Amino acid sequence: MDSKDKLAADVVAKMMRDDLFSQWLGIGVLAVTEGYSKIQMTVRPEMINGFGIVHGGICFSLADSAFAFACNNRNVLSVALDTSINFTKPVHVGDVLIAEAKELHNGRSTGLYHITITNQNNHTVALFKGTCFRTNKKLI
Numbered sequence: 001m002d003s004k005d006k007l008a009a010d011v012v013a014k015m016m017r018d019d020l021f022s023q024w025l026g027i028g029v030l031a032v033t034e035g036y037s038k039i040q041m042t043v044r045p046e047m048i049n050g051f052g053i054v055h056g057g058i059c060f061s062l063a064d065s066a067f068a069f070a071c072n073n074r075n076v077l078s079v080a081l082d083t084s085i086n087f088t089k090p091v092h093v094g095d096v097l098i099a100e101a102k103e104l105h106n107g108r109s110t111g112l113y114h115i116t117i118t119n120q121n122n123h124t125v126a127l128f129k130g131t132c133f134r135t136n137k138k139l140i
Helices: 003-018 020-025 056-072
Strands: 028-033 036-042 078-087 096-106 110-118 124-134
Touching (some): 003 028, 003 056, 020 056, 056 096
Antiparallel strands (some): 028 036, 078 124, 110 124
16 A cells, blocks of 8 residues: 555544444444545445335435545545535335445646446435535645
């Protein structure tokens, strides 16, 4: 692991320690490299909406965490400026979701990321796009 990826992993480890919401979601970090993250969670019964499928906020939150881990892992505090999500398939209790965040643009003051959420059958269930604003603060 090179020093950039080591820093990225250290930043995300710190973020996860402090991120009670991602912990509540049951997120596990699968991979982190500079500008990239891949995370996973399993859908629980309390995440279901009145239609018997997962609440859209759960997929959004999973994608948002992947986005945060990818755009902050250079140790530059970055916050969401704009986000959007498209839901392509329903998600059910017991589904294992993987969110993979890829950096499309790393600017001095903004970054653009594309996050794909797939289920255990490798079906895309949602697509998320996020733009972040970079501050001049460090995380660690």
